[in-house]
Amino acid sequence: MGSLHPPRRxxxxxxxTQIEPRVYEAMSKPMVGYLDPFFFQVNEEVRTxxxxxxxxxxxxxxxxxxxxxxxxxxxxxxxxxxxTKLLVFSAGYFAERIAEMGRRHGANLVRxxxxxxxxFTEAEAREAIERExxxxxAFVHAETSTGALQPPRWITKPAHEAGALVxxxxxxxxxxxxxxxxxxxxxxxxxxxQKGLSCPPGLAPFTVSPRAEERLRARKMANPVWYLxxxxxxxxxxxxxxxxxxxxxxxxxxxxxxxxxxxxxxxEQRFDRHARMHRDFVRRIEAMGLKMHVTxxxxxxxxxxxxxxxxxxxDQQVRRTLMAEHDIEIGAGFGPLAGKIxxxxxxxxxxxxxxxxxxxxxxxxxxAVAGASAARM
Ligand SMILES: Cc1ncc(COP(=O)(O)O)c(C=O)c1O
Numbered sequence: 001m002g003s004l005h006p007p008r009r010x011x012x013x014x015x016x017t018q019i020e021p022r023v024y025e026a027m028s029k030p031m032v033g034y035l036d037p038f039f040f041q042v043n044e045e046v047r048t049x050x051x052x053x054x055x056x057x058x059x060x061x062x063x064x065x066x067x068x069x070x071x072x073x074x075x076x077x078x079x080x081x082x083x084t085k086l087l088v089f090s091a092g093y094f095a096e097r098i099a100e101m102g103r104r105h106g107a108n109l110v111r112x113x114x115x116x117x118x119x120f121t122e123a124e125a126r127e128a129i130e131r132e133x134x135x136x137x138a139f140v141h142a143e144t145s146t147g148a149l150q151p152p153r154w155i156t157k158p159a160h161e162a163g164a165l166v167x168x169x170x171x172x173x174x175x176x177x178x179x180x181x182x183x184x185x186x187x188x189x190x191x192x193x194q195k196g197l198s199c200p201p202g203l204a205p206f207t208v209s210p211r212a213e214e215r216l217r218a219r220k221m222a223n224p225v226w227y228l229x230x231x232x233x234x235x236x237x238x239x240x241x242x243x244x245x246x247x248x249x250x251x252x253x254x255x256x257x258x259x260x261x262x263x264x265x266x267x268e269q270r271f272d273r274h275a276r277m278h279r280d281f282v283r284r285i286e287a288m289g290l291k292m293h294v295t296x297x298x299x300x301x302x303x304x305x306x307x308x309x310x311x312x313x314x315d316q317q318v319r320r321t322l323m324a325e326h327d328i329e330i331g332a333g334f335g336p337l338a339g340k341i342x343x344x345x346x347x348x349x350x351x352x353x354x355x356x357x358x359x360x361x362x363x364x365x366x367x368a369v370a371g372a373s374a375a376r377m
């Protein structure tokens with residue numbers, strides 16, 4: 001079989017994104033056991049680092065084993081009993097995944113829907129909440145399928161006024177875009193490691209507000225998903241240190257190192273860098289005569305840009321050329337946006353002026369190739 005030699009890509013897609021060398025190095029450090037005091041020290045550093053990037057003082061903040069979807073299923077399975085009225089605000093693919101999980105856990109599921117690329121205003125959220133009277137509300141903060149950023153307060157404010165708890169999917173925002181969980185009034189937030197945190201996939205950062213923790217502790221029914229049962233996970237990661245599962249230790253090392261890099265840069269400085277690179281990105285896109293998919297600049301996700309595919313251009317060919325000739329990965333549109341948008345992540349080590357120069361040089365050439373072949377047809 002020989003040794004493994006993966007190609008070196010520039011990851012300008014929605015994720016996984018580029019990883020710092022120090023994170024790879026951390027992953028190769030010596031293994032320890034899942035009950036080793038050193039592992040718990042790393043886990044505590046991960047917990048406090050996550051509190052800072054989430055913007056929360058929530059005690060119940062942890063990294064769940066599994067990818068972002070494990071975080072999503074943890075949120076749903078720990079807070080949905082059969083018959084719980086769950087209102088999902090849906091304007092993209094990932095909101096529908098939350099709805100599907102809710103359905104499988106027996107929720108009394110209702111949806112509020114908007115076209116892909118839009119967000120819900122506070123008035124729209126309030127109207128849906130007053131109409132449906134849900135116990136639990138879920139929304140996607142950073143909708144990766146559309147590039148739209150839902151302002152959390154527009155949903156949490158009317159939800160709390162109606163006594164509902166709020167789940168937020170922060171899979172694409174954490175580490176690159178402010179979430180400010182406590183100020184935003186989010187009760188359960190989940191994320192992943194392979195996007196804004198610039199780490200490999202494998203863990204799902206998760207945080208629970210004191211109100212939601214109280215609800216969780218009072219829950220009579222055991223979570224039907226044993227692996228994601230937060231009460232059992234609290235016994236493992238908390239002071240009891242009772243074995244639950246074999247934690248993926250190397251992924252914890254990676255996340256700890258990724259968080260250390262973020263804290264060294266400064267959380268706010270990192271958010272500012274992504275915002276600045278996003279503004280430069282949009283300026284350069286518009287200078288090329290292209291258009292962003294999300295029309296309101298204030299509602300665009302800074303670290304994942306969605307750009308309309310120009311008329312007559314085959315988006316697949318552009319992506320193929322970027323990959324074959326420049327080793328650059330970007331994302332395609334899907335669902336109603338298939339063939340209509342490019343999804344371009346500018347995150348972590350690539351969110352720099354040099355990263356943008358690298359991307360735009362290759363993108364302009366790949367668009368020219370696709371444009372020339374469209375003109376020949
Ligand atoms: C908004 C959102 N939610 C959930 C997920 C699922 O995360 P994962 O693929 O890490 O399981 C993704 C993945 O891209 C996402 O973008």
